[in-house]
Structures are given as structure tokens and as C-alpha cells.
Amino acid sequence: MSKRRVFNKNIIYRRDLTRLPDRARILYQYMILEADDDGFVDDPMRVVRMAEATEENYGMLIDAGFLFEFKTGVCVLMHWLCHNSTDREGYISTIFTEERSQLKIKPNGEYCLR
16 A cells, blocks of 8 residues: 555535535545555445544445445545556555456546446
């Protein structure tokens, strides 16, 4: 996992994110910090606890389209590439290849389900 993360203000200040409760917004930022280089988080409930958030806050981020949770429990940040376009030197591909194969990248850099 990389040690550097970028926050895109166009996403962080989106109306649908800023209208969520503080804890949900803080959780989203923690998710960005904890994600691998492809935007996947292997144990989102650990991050929920770290952010002192709730499962309800986590669900709000899913409902608002900022996170997607796979059946395996792994989640992905749907706007990952809008935040972080990692240079290929030092890039470490996600270990969640099955989940990654279920996504495609929109022209704006956002993940969506195939």
C-alpha cells in the first residue's frame, strides 16, 4: 500500500457527500487513506471502528455511491481514480483481482460495475 494519498476537492465538496453526517464524511476520508493502490479496502469494518463511525455511516456511503461492497466484504472507493492516479513506478496492483474484474473505468475516471 502506498503511503501517499490525494483528495480531489471536486469529489470531497460534492453536494451529495457534504450533506452526509460528519462521521460519514470522516469515514470516507479514512477509507481513502486505508485503500490499496487500486482503491480497495479489505476490512472496511476495521476502518469504521478506526474512524469512530457506525455501520449506518458506512451504509450511507454505499447508498450515495461513494463506496461499493462486494459479496466478499471487500469494498472499493468508486471515485478512486478521480482522487489518485498513481504513477506506474511504485504502483502495486490490488490483490483483489476477482473484485477488480467486476469493474470498469468510466471516461471520468470513476469505477462502475460491468
